[in-house]
Amino acid sequence: MSSTVSIKKLCKSFGNFRALDTIDLEIQKGASFALLGPNGAGKTTLVKIISTIMPPTSGEVTVDGYEIREAKKKVREKIGLISHQTFLYEDLSAEENLIFFKDLYHLDEGEKRVEDVLNVVKLSNRRFDDVKTFSRGMKQRLSIARALLHDPPILILDEPTSGLDIVGKKDFYEMVKRFKEEERTIIITTHDINEVELIADSIGVIMNGKILFSGELDTLGYDLEEFIIELTGVEN
Amino acid sequence: MSFTDIVTITKKDLLLEFKSRETVNSMLLFAFLTLMLISFGTGASELIVREVGATLLWIILIFVGMLGVFRAFTSEEERGTLDGLRLAPISAESILMGKIVYNFIILFLVEVILFPLFIVMLDYPLEGSFITSFAILTLGVAGFTVVSTAVSALVLSARARELLLPVILLPIIFPLLSASIHALKSILNGGVLLNVRDDCVLIVIYIVLFLTVSLLTFEYAIEAS
Numbered sequence: 001m002s003s004t005v006s007i008k009k010l011c012k013s014f015g016n017f018r019a020l021d022t023i024d025l026e027i028q029k030g031a032s033f034a035l036l037g038p039n040g041a042g043k044t045t046l047v048k049i050i051s052t053i054m055p056p057t058s059g060e061v062t063v064d065g066y067e068i069r070e071a072k073k074k075v076r077e078k079i080g081l082i083s084h085q086t087f088l089y090e091d092l093s094a095e096e097n098l099i100f101f102k103d104l105y106h107l108d109e110g111e112k113r114v115e116d117v118l119n120v121v122k123l124s125n126r127r128f129d130d131v132k133t134f135s136r137g138m139k140q141r142l143s144i145a146r147a148l149l150h151d152p153p154i155l156i157l158d159e160p161t162s163g164l165d166i167v168g169k170k171d172f173y174e175m176v177k178r179f180k181e182e183e184r185t186i187i188i189t190t191h192d193i194n195e196v197e198l199i200a201d202s203i204g205v206i207m208n209g210k211i212l213f214s215g216e217l218d219t220l221g222y223d224l225e226e227f228i229i230e231l232t233g234v235e236n
Numbered sequence: 237m238s239f240t241d242i243v244t245i246t247k248k249d250l251l252l253e254f255k256s257r258e259t260v261n262s263m264l265l266f267a268f269l270t271l272m273l274i275s276f277g278t279g280a281s282e283l284i285v286r287e288v289g290a291t292l293l294w295i296i297l298i299f300v301g302m303l304g305v306f307r308a309f310t311s312e313e314e315r316g317t318l319d320g321l322r323l324a325p326i327s328a329e330s331i332l333m334g335k336i337v338y339n340f341i342i343l344f345l346v347e348v349i350l351f352p353l354f355i356v357m358l359d360y361p362l363e364g365s366f367i368t369s370f371a372i373l374t375l376g377v378a379g380f381t382v383v384s385t386a387v388s389a390l391v392l393s394a395r396a397r398e399l400l401l402p403v404i405l406l407p408i409i410f411p412l413l414s415a416s417i418h419a420l421k422s423i424l425n426g427g428v429l430l431n432v433r434d435d436c437v438l439i440v441i442y443i444v445l446f447l448t449v450s451l452l453t454f455e456y457a458i459e460a461s
Binding site: 048051052053054055072073074076077079081083085086087088089090091092096100101103104105106130146 | 252317323
């Protein structure tokens with residue numbers, strides 16, 4: 001398998017504080033990669049850099065062969081980001097939100113695509129309702145529809161189940177299962193070990209801006225939670 | 237920079253404003269109340285109105301403008317939607333231009349209502365052309381929109397940005413405002429376009445200069461820090 005995300009000597013500093021310190025990481029095409037680490041470890045910073053929202057201080061990041069600083073637009077076309085923030089406009093309806101993002105991604109046959117993704121996330125019956133009337137779970141489903149609009153081969157899930165109830169989480173895992181079947185590359189940041197075991201086939205452990213471990217989940221040989229605690233000294 | 241992307245951003249902001257009406261209503265209310273105060277303050281003095289009318293109108297527009305212009309970017313950040321824009325495969329310049337066009341439309345809407353009210357409520361002894369006065373005011377509003385939108389984007393990630401905006405904006409915009417006020421006063425009091433040619437040229441130069449600088453620097457301003 002070839003790497004779809006390749007990170008070499010990546011550093012990110014905020015003033016004197018080094019949030020990411022010489023990160024090297026390869027994520028294989030079609031993999032489900034979980035990035036684990038305690039709060040403030042650098043997970044979200046890394047995700048923001050990969051998705052071109054934040055510029056790195058130094059180092060090289062390529063997504064599907066495109067360098068993130070040189071080919072921002074190409075990288076953005078390859079990535080769908082689902083975060084605990086939905087990026088949705090609460091005063092617009094589900095359909096108005098998706099039409100806006102469809103236009104931003106310059107999609108041909110966009111109207112049909114909007115219908116398709118609304119069906120995928122089972123929100124067709126609420127398409128004309130304003131997002132502010134939606135539950136947290138519905139907003140997250142609509143956020144998934146937004147991220148899927150341009151059919152990206154790479155999905156980045158940044159603590160996607162934060163704030164979701166059990167039903168919301170169950171719906172979400174079912175959708176992730178579908179993404180895996182569609183052979184999309186999935187990168188997820190989470191605190192939930194059960195979520196990692198359910199979704200990921202490879203993991204990276206990050207702490208204080210450094211990658212402490214990265215590799216296949218089934219080669220660990222022992223309990224993931226114990227492994228994380230032993231590696232980081234803290235419960236994830 | 238793409239025209240389609242600019243239209244998309246502007247359309248979305250107008251739709252949001254149309255549905256929520258949170259910015260335009262506040263701007264119009266503030267403008268109307270201030271105009272009423274000024275109307276009581278100046279009384280029926282033709283001399284005072286002629287001398288300071290244009291300046292007072294611009295003072296209202298500056299505060300109303302800052303009230304509205306600043307929302308275009310801060311509301312994106314407060315809603316958590318700015319990252320959604322940053323994630324889209326569009327240029328940062330398109331986002332800025334979309335916001336400038338939206339801000340101009342909103343301010344123009346306020347101007348359309350405010351300017352006739354200003355003439356009526358202050359009982360302005362209009363000697364020049366109403367249309368030309370309106371056009372001169374619109375040119376100034378366009379300049380104000382370009383500069384204030386660019387500055388509001390620059391202070392977006394700053395602490396106490398609401399305080400920082402006027403502190404930074406007013407000195408920068410001073411030459412443009414003084415030219416706009418001078419031109420408007422001249423036309424309102426019977427002048428013709430030829431009398432205010434230099435002021436108009438200055439305003440246009442200001443617009444071109446600020447548009448160029450802000451388009452060149454906006455990508456760095458909007459990047460998450």
